[in-house]
Amino acid sequence: TxxxxxxxxxxxxxxxKRTLAAARQVRAVNDVTFHIAEGETFGLVGESGSGKSTTGRALLKLVPTESGSIKVAGHDVTNLRGGSLRRARRSMQMVFQDPYSSLDPSSTVAxxxxxxxxxxxxxxxKEAxxxxxDLIEMVGLRASYAERYPYEFSGGQRQRLAIARAIALNPRFIVCDEAVSALDVSTQNQVINLLERLRAEFRLTYLFIAHxxxxxxxxxxRVGVMYLGRIVETGPAERVYTAPAHPYTxxxxxxxxxxxxxxxxxVLEGDLPDPARPPVGCPxxxxxxxxxxxxxxxxxEHxxxxxxxxxxxxLQTTGPTLAGSPLNDLV
Ligand code: SF4
Ligand code: MG
Structure with a gap:
């Protein structure tokens, strides 16, 4: 398999469409290829505007793809419509940075x-x-909290509740989009430990997006590094962190x-180029x-x-050429 x-x-x-005459076209995700094994966590990193969130949304068919193929848990996501899309969505969930995207502020968390x-x-x-x-206890909170409203909880607790909602339908794959980015470091670690525990217990697979x-x-x-819509490097987390190969990484x-x-x-000079006008060649x-x-x-090429x-x-294929490389200064 x-x-x-x-x-x-x-x-x-x-x-x-800005005006009738001029439409602005942005290739937010450009020729992206990667895979995630069952039970694995794939981290996707890059600056804001690099296309990581859009990639995550494309996997759940929350944005349409222009080309390419996406398979999740045996479903060809790009071709799903109507009832089969709704059924497939049960096995794919998303946890966002802002828990209010999944917890209605005007409803009890229950x-x-x-x-x-x-x-x-x-x-x-009654069954629900x-x-x-059970779900609230699974994420480390008291069942009695169910009658409260989201504003009554801390950021970390709200994120636990968003996770409880995400696992309610026994999904196989969860996209965590900056799910811990707004939390302080110790709360981040607690929520990450919770995600780890749930992954092991339910054999979940994660796409973990963070800047x-x-x-x-x-x-x-494993991690993937995105820049201007493209994945520029992938690899086992340990290798990427100890021996990053791409100058951006x-x-x-x-x-x-x-x-x-x-x-x-x-120090990275300058800003991310305008995604509507990316440079020709290496982004x-x-x-x-x-x-x-x-x-x-x-x-x-990869x-x-x-x-x-x-x-x-x-640098990996051609090696530095004689013209225009700062490496020459070292020779
Ligand atoms: Fe891109 Fe060239 Fe720099 Fe490699 S050396 S990251 S190909 S600009
Ligand atoms: Mg984002």
């Missing part, structure tokens, strides 16, 4: 968590309520304080300290990295 999540050459294009059970499993009110109590590499490190088996990591690291901080060329002529002509995974960088 193949991976639980299999994403191949997926692109998502947004067209915003009502919010019971909703999918009533809609999809047609449980009676007993299941809600912060430090958060992703401990929960992920190196820059992201250098921003995390680590007394054991000898190299200094690599990172406008901010890369190693940029070569070929980087401005061709998109680098090539295998020692220690596992792949990187999309011409």
């Amino acid at each position: 193949g991976p639980l999540v299999d994403v191949r050459d997926v692109s998502v294009v947004f067209r915003k 009502a919010s968590i019971a909703e999918p059970l009533v809609v999809h499993e047609r449980l009676s009110a 309520r007993s299941r809600v109590n 912060d590499l430090a958060i992703v490190r401990h929960i992920s088996h 190196q820059a992201l990591l250098s921003a995390i304080p680590d007394p054991r690291r000898r190299s200094g901080r690599i 990172f060329q406008t901010r890369c300290g190693f940029v070569m002529d070929i980087c401005k002509q061709r998109v680098p 090539t295998a990295v020692e220690g596992g995974g792949e990187v999309a960088c011409h």
Whole structure:
């Protein structure tokens, strides 16, 4: 059997009509390929605007894809419609940064968590309520909290309740989109421990999206790094963190304080380019300290990295050329 999540050459294009004459087209996800094994956590990192959330939403068919194929738990997501889409969605859930996306502020948490059970499993009110109590205890809270409203809880507790709602229908795959990013560090660790426990207990598979590499490190088996709609590096978390191959990954990591690291901080010059007008060739060329002529002509292909995974960088295939590489200064 193949991976639980299999994403191949997926692109998502947004067209915003500004005026009748000029439509602005943004390739938010550009030719993205990755897979996640059952029971695995795949961390997806990158700056805001890199396309990570859109990738997560595409997997759950919350945004339409332009091209490519997505398979989740045996379903060809891109072709699902109507009733079969609704059934498939039960096995795929999402936990957002803002718990109010899944917990209705004007309803008790019992009502919010019971909703999918009533809609999809047609449980009676009494059956749903007993299941809600179990779910709330499963995420480490007291069943008696069910009658309270979301505002009565701390951020960490609200995120636990959002997780309870996400696991209510026994999903196989959960997209966590910045699910712990708004929490303080110790609460982050508690929620990550909860996600880990649930993953082991129910053999869940996660796509764990975050802009912060430090958060992703401990929960992920493998990670992918996105930049301007493309995945520029993938690999086992340990390899990516100890031997990042892509200059962008190196820059992201250098921003995390680590007394054991000898190299200094690599400061990224400039901003993310306008996604509507990405550079031709390597997407990172406008901010890369190693940029070569070929980087401005061709998109680098993904090539295998020692220690596992792949990187999309011409340094790996062509090596530095004589013109225009700062590496020459060292020779
Ligand atoms: Fe830098 Fe070129 Fe590699 Fe892109 S392909 S990351 S510009 S060296
Ligand atoms: Mg986002």
